[in-house]
Amino acid sequence: MKFNYDVIVIGAGHAGCEAAVAAARLGSKTCLITMDMNKIAQMSCNPAIGGIAKGQIVREIDALGGEMGLITDRTAIQFRMLNRSKGPAMWSPRAQSDRNKYIWEWREILDRTDNLEIWQDSVKELIVEDGVVVGLTTLWEVTFNAKCIIITAGTFLNGLMHVGKVQLPGGRMAEPASYFLTESITKHGIHTDRMKTGTPVRIDARSVDFSLMEPQDGESDFHKFSFLDTGEKRLDPLPCWTCYTTPECHDVLRKGLEDSPLYNGQIQSIGPRYCPSVETKIVNFPDKDKHQLFLEPEGTDTNEMYLNGFSSSLPMDIQLEALRKVPAFRDVKVYRPGYAIEYDFFDPTQLTHTLESKLVKNLFFAGQVNGTTGYEEAAAQGLMAGINAHMNCVGGQEFVLGRDEAYIGVLIDDLVTKGVDEPYRMFTSRAEYRILLRMDDADMRLTPKGRAIGLVSDERFALYESKKAHIERLMDFATNYSIKGEQVNATLESLGTTPLKHGCKLIDLLTRPQISFANIQDALPKFKEEIDKIENRKEEIVEAVEILIKYSGYIERESQIAEKTKRLENIKIRGKFDYSKLPSLSYEAREKLQKIDPENIAQASRIPGVSPSDINVLLVLIRK
Missing domain, CATH: 2.40.30.260 (Elongation Factor Tu (Ef-tu); domain 3)
Structure with missing residues (x-):
């Protein structure tokens, strides 16, 4: 028996589900292959979504048109905002979900998605011709032809569980491991290693x-x-x-x-x-x-x-x-x-920023098989792999996010540039532009990008445009509205902040840490009137404007730094050097650059072992 698809996704965990839905919604005929249709999007460990930096990733997935945020909201049995005592760049949403309801919410989404089919089976062998993946075979001796394949097998590849001295094969408790697939991949030169996690x-x-x-x-x-x-x-x-x-x-x-x-x-x-x-x-x-x-x-x-x-x-x-x-x-x-579980993963430095293999064309990897840990990191990779697999099918432009655009961009750049020496987990400290990557503005950063590739719905984009218009109107009002001391001094004194001696613009008053929209608007009826014009999502919009005003200086400074870094990203170097023949570089730099073959100077500068002096050498050579 043979089937033909544009995109095949192997594994129906958090990466696989996002990948399959994204590819199908963009128009690719997609098949999701899983060993158990009753365990789709299973939360193998804690049934919780989000947390520090992870919550920001979920909001980014949602802003791009993914499903994890929506399903979490529908199945949450507890929601908290972490790090409230710190600045908004550190605020991170987290929810405890109902494990079983989360699975069936995902199953409903998959069943209702056009262009998407599900097949229950285990993959045995990839079919690769002239360095291009063209299909696969399963344990049931079914052949699937495909233009692109995404591997999201999680902890199932040669999985081995440990409780004391007892060892049992499996990908999760009471679920079988996946054999043969690792060997089918590594024979094409793709390096694998073993990781361990536990529950x-x-x-x-x-x-x-x-x-x-x-x-x-x-x-x-x-x-x-x-x-x-x-x-x-x-x-x-x-x-x-x-x-x-x-x-x-x-x-x-x-x-x-x-x-x-x-x-x-x-x-x-x-x-x-x-x-x-x-x-x-x-x-x-x-x-x-x-x-x-x-x-x-x-x-x-x-x-x-x-x-x-x-x-x-x-x-x-x-x-x-x-x-x-x-x-x-x-x-x-x-x-x-x-119990602890050991499983196979693949060195992510063997991937491009689209998560496509550098060694086998049209073969993508996403999730724990790339050495990450966490549902959120997996889902983000799945979404990006699904988008880019579709782009490969239709000849579209690759979709890559920069480190100044999203935590998703930081995650993928870290993986493909630095690799992993332990299971990778996202932290806010990994992002050098975290003031730009706040959870409150993920839609402002990413929804236009999701719309441009066709993943963002009309409903979502209309909400984005409405919110953007309200933010701009409130910012304009605060920038231009003049206030006098007699209007607000009594309120300022009650809040423990210095009264006004001269008039000022409202935006200047709102930069004070003691002043918020909530505690000043009653003293300024016209300001309150502007806020009350917002009929839907008022609290969300007011919070976004307040953050923009109070942190405007930091945001501007970080934007300037990011812009300088982008200049280095525009200097392309992939394929321009045989690094092994550049004696002016350090031995370690030659070795690392030859292995990773970075896309641009900025990526090269982030490779461990490549020093600033090595980067200067490359800049001199590229000018020549």
Whole structure:
């Protein structure tokens, strides 16, 4: 049996789903191949979306026309804005979702998407002719012909799970691993390696003493992930809970270290630095007698709860005994233990910025197979790979985002330029232009770009244009509206800020940290009247304008720096040098540049081991 498609996506996790929907909506005949249609977009670890820097990525996915933000809003059982005590560049939305409802929301989207079909099977072999991928075969001996293929297989490639000394093959608990595909890829010269991740024990809520834990409630203001109206389809909110490990708990964990796969040599793969197992915490921080734990609900219709902070691959009996040394869990019952999993990934420096392989044309990689960790990072890569696979099919222009345009641009540039020596996780500190990449203006940055390629709907673009017009009108009013001391001095004194001695423009007053739209508008009826003209999404628009006014100086300065860097991005060097024959470069620079073959001078400057003096040499040579 044979089938013909434009784009085939292998794997229906967060990367695969975004990739398939994007390619299909843009017009490519698309097939999504998955081993289990009931586990589409499964949240293998915590059923939570967003967090520091990750929340910004989700808003960017949404602004471009992706689905993760919309589905999260519809299935959220708790929403919080992290880092509120810091500036708006650091604000990061996070939501706890209902795991099962999230899956079925995604399934509905996939089933309703034109040009998209789903096939349940496991891929055995890629078909490559003259360095171009042209199809694949499956375990059921079905042949699929395709113009482009996107691999988003997550942790399933030769997956191996560990609980103590017990090892079981699998991509997730109770789900089989994917064999043969890695070997089919590497025989074309693509390098692979192994990574490790882990997940905590799942707890029965009926066995927890919640009176010994602190509740952590969500927020209910206007903030959410999607810039679209997600309507009234919201779930009842649920609290999360916090407590701490104890010295007695640590003693039990230490007792099990000799049987830990992480410390007895059983696991040799690269593990995550920023999401360590509980046994790693007690080894790396022996002076700490407690570590915080977060008990988080899995959904509205289940007693299953996720114990964030207690990821482990220790033997089952050790995990359970250690848990019972925490007062709230003294009678705890669990659904399954925590476990570690090893899996294959592919060196992302072998990819271009479109996520296409440099070695096999029309073959794309996205998600954890590129060495990343996190649903958000995976979904972002999937969206970009889906767009660019479609572009390859129709001969369109590649779609790439710069580091000053999106966290997605930072993510992909880091992967293809620097590679990974541990599972890659996005942080705000990775972005040098984070004041430009705030979560509040993701639509202003990216929705026009999504519209230009055809992914943004009429509804979304109309909302964007309306919001943009309201922002411009309010900014214009604040810039030109003059105020006098007698109008506002009583209010200023009550807020602890200096009264006006002379008149000024409203925008100058709003730059003061003590002054906000909310606490000054009653003193200025005309200003309040302008705000009240906004009928829909008033809070969102007011917040956006207030941020633009208060941080205008920082935004302008960072924009100027980004513009200077762009000049280096315009100096193209790919294919212009045989770096191995440039003795004026350092040996390390020659080696790294030859391997990565950067697109431009700016990318070359970000490669570890390429020094400023090496960049100066390249600039001199390019001028010649």
